[in-house]
Amino acid sequence: MSHYSKKEQMIAQSIEEGAVISKWKDWKWQVKHVIQTIDQFEKLLKIKFDVKERSELTQTIDKFPLSITPYYLSLIDREDYHNDPVFKQSFPSISELVMEDCDMNDPLAEDKDSPVPHITHRYPDRVLFHVSNVCAMYCRHCTRKRKVGDVDDIPNRASLKKGIRYIQNNRNIRDVLLSGGDPFMLSDDYLDWLLSELQKIPHVEVIRIGTRIPVVLPFRITDKLIEVLKKHHPLWINTHFNHPREITASSKQALHKLADAGIPLGNQTVLLSGINDCPRIMKRLVHKLVQNRVRPYYLYQCDLSEGLSHFRTPVGKGIEIIENLIGHTSGFAVPTYVIDAPGGGGKIPVMPNYLISWSTNKVVLRNYEGMITTYKEPDSYEPVFCDRDCDHCDLQLKLDEADEYLSTGIAELLSDADEAISLIPENTERIERRNEESDHFEEAV
Secondary structure, three states: OOOOOHHHHHHHHHHOOOOOHHHHHOHHHHHHOOEOOHHHHHHHHOOOOOHHHHHHHHHHHHHOOOOEOHHHHOOOOHHHHHHOHHHHHHOOOHHHHOOOOOOEOOOOOOOOOOOOOOEEEEEOOEEEEEOOOOOOOOOOOOOOHHHOOOHHHOOOHHHHHHHHHHHHOOOOOOEEEEEOOOHHHOOHHHHHHHHHHHHOOOOOOEEEEEOOHHHHOHHHOOHHHHHHHHOOOOEEEEEOOOOHHHOOHHHHHHHHHHHHOOOOEEEEEEEOOOOOOOHHHHHHHHHHHHHOOEEEEEEEEOOOEOOOHHHOOOHHHHHHHHHOOEOOEOHHHOOEEEEEEOOOOEEEEOOOOOEEEEOOOEEEEEOOOOOEEEEEOOOOOOOOOOOOOHHHOOOOOOOOOOOOOOOOHHHHHHOOOOOOOOOOOOOOHHHHHHHHHHHHHHHHO
């Protein structure tokens, strides 16, 4: 029985005459045959745009290029493509040319917060490392639309070494997030080199990778890539699923490979008008994510980047969605709704208001049902006196991991931290004999 749908077979053979269908799951074949023109799109989906729409699409592509993997294109419902969430995320719209007064080229000030090429240093203990400018697909809602298709600014090894040196020289940096473009568009060997260099830095505790590959090109998650990633724990990966239709058999397989490799998975969803701005859609998405061992991490308010105004919703829509998740599903399935502040202020959580009021000894709260309740504060709270001399603290500031030095008996043998391999009773005949033989030996010497 074939593992490929009729649509996949049709698209593969339309792309490359006589193509062996097994090529469909070859990620390099997919990249080689990305759809970049309106003619290709029409031919493969067997649709036809009218003259006016085609003219508008051409204008849009001239400013914001088109690039769709054959795999992601195969998810589009061609019978209702104008309303399809996959189509809307991957195919251009004349609305992208509408520029609002609030639109910015670089709304998050990533370039201004860049001390060296490809590094954005915004938070005290972590940096964003732009290691690739290449994506498997150009998402229409991309906050970095200014960089899409910019072949003149592709990081090379020399420029990445400058970023690595910057991290080496800043001991406060404990967390490095690899982004792009998409880091998984790098070769296995190149990615292995980069991760190895970062792991050599003593103060780097965690490396994260932000990727949309499991969504738009799941076949890139190969067994060889998994072997590379497994060498570099602790490694965290954030995916970018925006709609339940994106979670397919192929994407599930990619996610399972990553999770089975011991890599914690999170997901960052962007709230998009006409695509996922519905509590039922979002609940279905988070449920499908946790079924596949992916923790919903952030729900982003759409940024103020140029060309995204038609995707933006009121903040109230995001609050409504979170209101419909908290208390209505598992707590770990509820993402944090954030606005990435214009001007480089970072992520600001925006949540429904559950704290109604408070006084010196009581707070008033409401739950997801609307029940109003109170929580009694302690009558007497005396915090431990702190002289702010953390280096010489002898109170409660014990930040180092504990030594398992008090284990005794069988627990001593079970403890990995204890070198004991056996418990021997005192004064046994064997031990006395051993001692006697030792004494005789010393006398003879």
